[in-house]
Amino acid sequence: MLKLYEYSRSGNCYKIRLLLTQLNIPFTKIEIDILKGESRTTEFLLKNPNGRIPVLEIEPGEFLFESNAIMFYLSEGTEFFPCDKFERAQVMQWLFFEQYSHEPFIATSRFWYMTGKVEEYQEALQQKQAPGYAALGVMEQHLANHAFFVGDRYTIADIGLFAYTHVAGEGGFDLTGFPAIQTWINRVENQPRSISITHLN
Structure with missing residues (x-):
């Protein structure tokens, strides 16, 4: 196992x-x-x-x-990763975006809030706001015209971006100005066999 x-x-x-x-x-x-x-x-x-x-x-x-x-x-070989060569590359494109343009700002901010280090990292948290919101803006623009990130179906690109986006509020990011993201979050949460981040197997 x-x-x-x-x-x-x-x-x-x-x-x-x-x-x-x-x-x-x-x-x-x-x-x-x-x-x-x-x-x-x-x-x-x-x-x-x-x-x-x-x-x-x-x-x-x-x-x-x-x-x-x-x-x-x-x-690979499942419904969560496309067969089409271009769509496969698009999945990887969004996963690289998640790691380089999204996670360093939104996830790191959440971690500092989660561990009670807001005062210690206050200046760094402020510096992460602009690039974090910029990443959310890129997502919002895409999702305004697409149900999901690649091929208009649920893939690991969505899982990768969903993980920290849906708890962005825990890192000081306000999603109220991102209606397409909010709709997408709800769509992802309603996928079959979905579990919450707090769910323990």
């Missing part, structure tokens, strides 16, 4: 938990408390030398890390 090493409050880990659940693939969840340094132990670094979660153990001793790479691995 697959083993998912994760910190349950992490959006990057939620991506994998959600996809596995929607694919109806059984897995064992192993909680790694990053706040206690459990992803930096010698034992964990043998699984991921970069010391980050999530990590998926596919076979004993065979590990895969980086959330979007794990989603690619799990979704």
Whole structure:
């Protein structure tokens, strides 16, 4: 059985938990408390030398890390990843966008709020507002004319962007000015076998 090493409050880990659940693939969840340094132990670094979660153990001793790479691995050959070459590239395009233009601002802000470091990182949080809202603006523009991000059907591109967007408010981002995003969030939440980020398997 697959083993998912994760910190349950992490959006990057939620991506994998959600996809596995929607694919109806059984897995064992192993909680790694990053706040206690459990992803930096010698034992964990043998699984991921970069010391980050999530990590998926596919076979004993065979590990895969980086959330979007794990989603690619799990979704290939399923309805969550297109067959068309251009659409496949579009999925990857949005996943790269998520990691470089979205996650560093929205996810990081949420983490600082979540760990009670708002005062400590107040200036950095302010600096993340503009690029975070810019990323949401790109999403809003696309979703104004599309039901989903690629091929007008639900793919891992949606899962990747949904993970931190739907909890952006927890990082100080107001989604009220993004009606298309709000409609899309509702659409994603109503997909079959959907689970919430707080749901524990």
